[in-house]
Amino acid sequence: MTKTFFEEINSNSPTGVAYKNVNLKKKVISYFANTGNATIAELGKELNLSIPKITSLLGDLIQDGLVRDHGKIDSTGGRKPNVYGLAPDSGFFLGIDVKRNHINIGLTDFQKNLVSSIEKYAYRLSNNEESLQELCQIINDFIKKLPIPKEKILGIGINLTGRINYSKGYSYSFFHFYEDPLSQVIESQVGIKVFLENDSRAMAYGEFCSGVVNNEKDVLFLNLDYGLGMGVMINGQLYYGKSGYSGEFGHMPLFQNEIICKCGKKGCLETEGSGWALIEMFKERIQAGATTLIAREGFKPEDLKLEDIIEAAQNDDVLAIELIAKVGEKIGRGIALLINIFNPELVILGGSLSSTEEYILLPIKSAINKYSLSLVNNDTQLKVSNLGEESGVIGACLLVRHRLLALEHI
Amino acid sequence: MTKTFFEEINSNSPTGVAYKNVNLKKKVISYFANTGNATIAELGKELNLSIPKITSLLGDLIQDGLVRDHGKIDSTGGRKPNVYGLAPDSGFFLGIDVKRNHINIGLTDFQKNLVSSIEKYAYRLSNNEESLQELCQIINDFIKKLPIPKEKILGIGINLTGRINYSKGYSYSFFHFYEDPLSQVIESQVGIKVFLENDSRAMAYGEFCSGVVNNEKDVLFLNLDYGLGMGVMINGQLYYGKSGYSGEFGHMPLFQNEIICKCGKKGCLETEGSGWALIEMFKERIQAGATTLIAREGFKPEDLKLEDIIEAAQNDDVLAIELIAKVGEKIGRGIALLINIFNPELVILGGSLSSTEEYILLPIKSAINKYSLSLVNNDTQLKVSNLGEESGVIGACLLVRHRLLALEHI
DNA sequence: ATAACTTATTAAAATTCTTTATTAAGTGGC
DNA sequence: GCCACTTAATAAAGAATTTTAATAAGTTAT
Incomplete structure (x- = not known):
């Protein structure tokens, strides 16, 4: 009976009552994690x-340092109850969000608080060994500068674009040079347990746990960026x-065009409605002589980034706004389709393109009205x-917590 | 403690241990229902x-007549165990599958056995009160002729096409004349609790519980008929x-055409890849002078039914086979899209069009290869x-069982 | 055919969990 | 400020479950 919760969770002797208690403790922790104190x-x-x-379960969890008594709160008349909740400093989780042109990296405590983070750290994702080494270097540097000891970090979550087999830890689109799963490779370089996840799914999870999702249970999260991704709850x-x-989502065959997609197929939504497509359209229009805030002195078409167009739109650039609307209309048709299929309670627009707010939201809304069944939408x-x-x-960190504790969702 | 399971399930006094026991009994019954004895x-x-x-839970359930001791079975060395399972005759469920030009009606026992059934009973689904009355009449007649007393029928499941709100019992596409939910209207005419369900979803459930599904957990069932429906597991x-x-599924906006769909929108998959579309194409080709087994003496284009075309194809009619392949290719693109979205373990083709087997299967397969990501498909x-x-x-019957017992799926 | 080994079921003991009762802590009306 | 009323937490009693042990019923190898 002197085992801690972490030992219990990994001990594979699910003998009757002990097993049930572990499960109950999981449920208690899950409740705290999802609902709060x-x-x-x-x-x-x-x-x-x-x-x-x-009372006895909480006693055990407090002894293990996972739960803390947070004192009394107001009651509705009567003796005041004590509230209990997760002990924030009983463990930390590292999350790394690898984007095409930068990295976001952060640390959350055992609750959902972001303790420390760096946004848009310079990094260029290339599918080669140096790029992987650089990634590991950045992680190690970040850990060194943290105000907490490395041992307190219980796990690392890494988000990558493309096909990820999360249970085996393989990444098929990037860094697929070794026999061993990528998660193991990075693990051996950093010395902390690593979990991989598809970027859109991790973003979705972040949004589910501490974003715009309230009580909705069937939710679609769309990652509108260079490519298009989706996380489904x-x-x-x-x-x-x-x-x-x-x-x-990006590779739904919605068009009968001849544009070859990054995936090798034709007609994918991404070929006409995505960050990639937006950049291509933008280049074409500039070459055709269109004026824009971007194409000033020394402009090189091959260096045009999605961020540039988004920034231009936010500065009222007419061409950017026009083309974003065009892309939005096509993405909207895809979303309309998904609404017909999923009948979701909530659709969340995320990813860098979503930061153009109304510019992308309005065409999407009108496409939804045009293409999805009104009873459903x-x-x-x-x-x-x-x-x-x-x-x-945040999603990367919370997913690590979820996996290490084998939490449940209510 | 003298309450039966059915009383316990409906008594809303979930006081500690009694509540837990009800839940455990549900789990036992669910296990029997899903996995067998x-x-x-x-x-x-x-x-x-x-x-x-x-042992004590089973004792209670046996006393309530829901479970039966089925005697001993072979062991792998050692004393032979008794097997327990649902008592087949402890209750029955009636299922009615309302199609456009006929009705299927059947009765299952408490296990999944189909006790009595009528296939393709003549009935024409029209959206008017006489049609509804006729439906009730058919149900009452069927019940009268059953070899079991009416009281033994615990519930009735009715499948209808179109939008159904199953929890409230409303049907929006058919028989939506009254304030009261349709399920209540029928209930009052038949005298047995009625549950409505969307036809494709009920078919999917039937297939999940006693069809081609083995251990797959993420499954799509496609109902390829006049329209296209889908049930998702x-x-x-x-x-x-x-x-x-x-x-x-049928109203995914996959085409940029000008055909007005039954739903009022343009570009739905159903406008080009469905039974409706097949009939239209067939008529056009006949009018353009194509030869076919169907268009013999006295042929009236307006009477052409989907079944006729399917039958022709099964008799090697070249035109039918050709057009089915055309429709299949378009449906295949829709399925490819779904595969990219769901990454399912299994896709089941059902509905009357699926009875053309290879004629529809091959074009669908090649469209899947063409349009979905190979790693996924x-x-x-x-x-x-x-x-x-x-x-x-079968799906209708089993769904009633599922709801009345508030069963779980494992 | 019997010993040695499996597996199932029942019985009794031990533990665990829930109930109920009691004490503690607080609110609000008069 | 006291009394009636709430709600919370603890303690003791009682009920329910699991463990352990014992018994029953087989199989397989020698």
Whole structure:
């Protein structure tokens, strides 16, 4: 009985009562993680357990340092209850969000607080060994500068674009040079357990746990960036599909065009409605003589970044606004399709393109009205992400917590 | 403690231990319903309960007549265990599958056995009160002729095309004349609790429970008929979406054409790849002078039914085969899209068009290869429904069981 | 055919959990 | 400021479950 919760969770002797207690403790922690602090009575009702039982579970968890008594709160007349919640400093999680032209990196405590973070750290994602080494270097440097000891970091979550098999730790689109799973390779360089995740799914998770999602259970998160990604939450849980490749929103065959997509196929939504497509359209229009804030002195078309166009739009550049609307209309048709299929409660627009707010939102809305069944889309709210660039990092951290504790979602 | 399971399930006094026991009994019944008969030891392992506990739960359930001791089975060396399972005759469920030009109706026992059924009973679905009255009449007649007393029928499941709100019992596409939910209207005419369900979802459920689905947890079922419907199973459970309107496969906006769909929009998959579309194409070709087995003496284009074309194809009619392939190619693009989105383990082709087997399967397969990401579609098996016309009835019956017992899926 | 080994079931003991009762802590009306 | 009323937490009693042990019923090898 002197085992800590972490030992219990990994000990594979699920013998009757001990096993049940581990599960109950998981449920308690899950409740704290999802819903926040709670009183003994609340936990008792939620988990259908008696008050003495909850008291004893909390006692164990407090002894393990995972839970803390946060003192009394107001009652509705009567003795004030104590509230309990996760001990923030009982462990930390590192999240790394690898983008094409930069990295976001951050650390959360055992609750969902972002303790330390760097946004848009300079990094260029290339599919070669140097780029991987640089990534590991950045992680190690970040850890060194943290105000907490390395041992307190319980795990690292890394988001990458493309196909990721999260359970095996393989990445197929980037850094696929070794026999061993990429997660192991990085693990051996950093010395902390590593979990990989698809970037859009991690962003979605961040948004689910501490973003615009309130009580919605069936939610789509769209990552509108160079490519298009999607994270799906069904019945309050992330959906993976058989091997974790679900959500290939950008590669829905929606067009009958001859543009070859990055994936090798033709007609993908990404070929006409994505950051890539936006850049191509922009270049063409500039070459055709269109005027824009961007194409001033020394402008090189090959250096044009998505961020430049977004910035231009935010500075009222007419061409940028016009082309974003065009892209938005096509993405909107894709979203309309998804609404017909999923009948979701909420669709979240995230990714860098979503930061253009109304410029992309309006054409998407009108396309949804045009292309989806009204009875179905009446059910669906459409919101723009409120975590923005942070969603990936927070999602990565929280997913690590989720996996290490084998948490549940309510 | 003298309450039966059915009383317990509806008594809303979830006081501690009694509440837990009801839940455990549900789990036992769910296990029997999903997996079949089981020994005490198996149940103990599955539910993490001790053998004496399982023994006492089974004792109660046997006393209520829901469970029966089915005697001893072979062991792998050692004393032979008793197997327990649902008592088939402890209750029955009626399922009605309303198609456009006929009705399938059947009765299952408490296990999944189809006790009595009528396939393709003449009925013409029209959106008026006489048609509804006729439907009720057919149900009442069927009940009268059954070899079991009416009181033994615990509930009725009715499948309808179109948008159904299953939890409220409303049908929006058919029989929407009254204030009261349609389920209540029928209930008052028949005198047995009625549940409505979308036809494709019910067929999917039938296929999940006793069709081609083995252990797959993420499955898509496609109902290829006049229109196109879909039932989605995620993590072993039917997916509904916010209000039960999910799965509108036929109304995915995949085309840029000017054909007005039944839903009022343009460009839906159904306008070019569906039974409706097939009939239209067929008529056009006949009018353009094409030869076919169908267009013999006295042929009236307005009477052409989907079944006629399917039958012609099965008799090697070249035109039918050619046009089915054309429709299949378009449906295949839709399926490819779904594979990219869901990364399912299994896709099932059902509905009347699926009975053309290879004629529709091959073009669908080649479209999947053409339009979906190979890493993703490598994961996905494609199978043709093996229940055929029966899937709807069985699904309807089993869904009633599921709801009345508030069963779980494992 | 019998010993040695498996597996199932029942019985009794031990533990765990829930109930109920009691004490503690606080609110609000008069 | 006291009394009636709430709610919370603890303690003791009682009920329910799991453990352990014992018994029953088989199989397989020698």
